Amino acid sequence: MPPPAPHLVDEILEEIFFRLPTPAALARASTASPHFRRIITERSFLRRYRKRHPPPLLGFVDEFGFHPAQASHSPAPIARALADAADFTYSFVPKPSNGTHWRPRDVCDGRVLLDDGSRFDMFKNLAVCDPLSQRYTLLPPIPMDQEKAPCEIKPILAPIGEEDETSFKVICVANFETKLVAFVFSFVAPEWSIATSTSWTSLGSLPFITRFVPYSECCSLSRFDYAHGRFYSASPWNDKLLVLDKRKLEFSTVSDVLVNDIQTGIVVGKEGALEMFSLVDDHSLYGSSDLHHTSQQNNCEPSNDWHLENIISLPDHYDYFTLGAAEGFLFLEATKRDTDDEGSPVTTDLDVDYFSLEVRTSELMEVCRMKKPCFDGLPVYWYFGFPPSLSKPSI
Incomplete structure (x- = not known):
């Protein structure tokens, strides 16, 4: 034969x-x-x-680099291999012309979206890079033809979906006093365009905070969580979710939702249902912390029909903060409620623990620990990936 x-x-x-x-x-x-x-x-x-x-969770990325999953975490060997092979100092990206340094603003599909670290310049330099292959693309300035500068710009690195794996899309949501504007940059058509512009009043009302304080002092939009082809932000309202459709590039809202300020994560859960986790945290020394888990019955379209699934109690003696959600996980930042000998809060560097909650199983797992200055406020991003030997250049 x-x-x-x-x-x-x-x-x-x-x-x-x-x-x-x-x-x-x-x-x-x-x-x-x-x-x-x-x-x-x-x-x-x-x-x-x-x-x-799905790619495993390998660790977290912040302004100081990549923090791999600890040894007790099953993907730890892959995380260590990534840490050895990749450059999360971004030394291969040309330095910003204004003398600052690159810092991460979003992470998705092995790519990192960088800005130039200028905290007061709304017309930031942006770059997209692949720390593993050490390739990068510098983005042109955003064409701001607006009469008044926005209060903030929230950059988003969109998931690749079904398109070419080496293409990418960056969305910048500009928050103006009376409207939201979404600017889009595509690797395929490498220039910025205005995708949509929507007034706050057409979304239902002005942000809650602007009714009581000057707009210049308003709170920022929270991080956008991605689920079912849409980006969800839990701020600036306390009773609505802001929704941006990735394909249509249209803004809308989901009402009648208690989102507890910005301590909320939106994720695709069991059987594709849209699920929301809202953190209820008592920050007193002996206070308890819980996650209120709600879900929608309609798995495809966002609606106002939310149902409480359960309340998840979190380990005691921590102060928790919700980072966001992705890939079926919710991510939490936690610091222990330690005090010094006289009962005052410790103000030196803190050991900060980072947890993942798998939505499907409700399993809470500590991924890694970082030592951080007190109240540094630096954003932290999760990193999913495959072994470096199986990772093709994403740019």
Whole structure:
């Protein structure tokens, strides 16, 4: 009997590799032979594998670099390999012309969105880079033809979806006194355009805070969580969610939601349902902390029909803050409620713990710990990825 045709052998091997349970097992298989590695590293195979096997959470990124998952976390070996192979100092990106340094503003699909670190310049320099392949794209200035500068600009690095893996899209939501404007930059058409402009009144009302304090002192938009092709922000209202549709690039709101200021995360949960976790945290020394878990019955379209699923009690003696949600996880930042000998709060550097809550199982896990200055307020972003040996350049 003649041997099977080579392409049939490759197809059989693909099916075997596709059924390997973890990215780490796939990476080990790729080292067995050059033939195996060629099959496994094909973009078509990796794209298919990633649809079935979501990338693991490897750690967190902040202004000081990448913080890998601790040893007790199952993807820790992959996280250490990433830390050794990637450059999260962004030394390969040309330095900003204003003499500042690059800092992360969003992380998605192995890419990092950077700005120039200027805290008072609304016309920031932006760049998108891949710390692993050390490739980058510098973005042109945002064309601001507005009579008045925005209160803030919230940049978003959009998920790639089904398009080419080396393309990307950046959305900047500009918060003006009377309106929201979304500017879009696409790698395919490398220039900024105004995608949509919506007045605050058309969204239902002015932000809650602007009714009582000058607009220049208003609170910022919270981080946008991505779910079901839409970006959700829990601020600036305390009874609505702001929604930006990724495909249509239109703003809307979901009403009658108690979002507890900005301590909220939106995530795709069980059976594709849209789920919301609101943190209720008593910051007193012996106070308790809970997550109120609500969900929508309609899995496709955002609606006002939210139902309380359960209340999740969090470990005591921590102050918690919600970072956001992605890939079926909610992320929390926590500091212990320690005091010094005289009962005053400790004001030196803090050990800050970062937790992930898997929505499907409600399992809370400590991912890593960082030592941070008290009240530094620096944003922290989660990083999902595959072993460096299986990661193609994303730019």
